[in-house]
Each structure stands twice: as structure tokens, then as C-alpha cells.
Amino acid sequence: MSAPYSHKNLAEVEDAAVKFGFGDTHESRFANEDLETEQTGLSVHRVKPGKRQPFGHRHDDVEEVYVVLSGSGRVKLDDDIVELKRLDAVRVSPGVARAFEGGEDGLELLAFSPRRTDDRGEILHDWWTD
Numbered sequence: 001m002s003a004p005y006s007h008k009n010l011a012e013v014e015d016a017a018v019k020f021g022f023g024d025t026h027e028s029r030f031a032n033e034d035l036e037t038e039q040t041g042l043s044v045h046r047v048k049p050g051k052r053q054p055f056g057h058r059h060d061d062v063e064e065v066y067v068v069l070s071g072s073g074r075v076k077l078d079d080d081i082v083e084l085k086r087l088d089a090v091r092v093s094p095g096v097a098r099a100f101e102g103g104e105d106g107l108e109l110l111a112f113s114p115r116r117t118d119d120r121g122e123i124l125h126d127w128w129t130d
Helices: none
Strands: 025-029 042-047 057-058 062-078 080-085 089-092 098-114 122-125
Touching: 042 062, 057 080
Parallel strands: none
Antiparallel strands: 025 042, 042 098, 057 098, 057 122, 062 080, 062 089, 062 098
């Protein structure tokens, strides 16, 4: 790390959802490289109104905490579906599959976790269908 602190506007972090062809449903900005984090993982996600992330994911060894910044929606956690609103926080244990859905105003949230480059997670395609 070159300086004892880092500063970055999260809107300026590359949108991985667009990069991988998912820009029609959501934004996902992973700030670890931009902030030069060593121990903390941080990302911001925006699920568009009435849209659902096109896949679920889970981690083997990483606990994550999600905090709703604005909007509303739902999260599917294994077989449970939880309604979300502004300032709700959700802790997700390792091994639990999850995906988010935006309500009528969309859903904007921050995700925090330990930074673990050896646990990128498992992507679960077609996981949340109804």
C-alpha cells in the first residue's frame, strides 16, 4: 500500500455487471483494488426496479454483511425470501446461497466481508426462479 489511507467515489469503480453482460439487471462495483484494501472487502450493488440478479452465489468460508442504502426489494437466502427496506442489514453465513431483487424503486446496497482472494464464491445460474 502506498499511502496510509485511500479515497474513491464508489460510482467511479468499474461496473462488473456491465463488464460481464449483466447491465440490464444490476450494477456491481467491487472497490477492493481501487481502495487498495488488505483485510476488508467492499462492494456496492444496485438492482434495477423490478429486476433480479440473474444468478445466486455463495462462499465457502466468507461471511458477508449487506446494508440497504436506498430503495427496497427482496433477498433469497437458500429457501427463505426476506423483504428489505432502507437501512436493513443482513448477515449471510458461509455456505448460504443468496441473490437480490429490486422493488419498484430498485435496491441499492453495500456489501462488506473479510477480503479473501482464495474464496471467490460459487455462481449458481438459474437459481432463483418462480
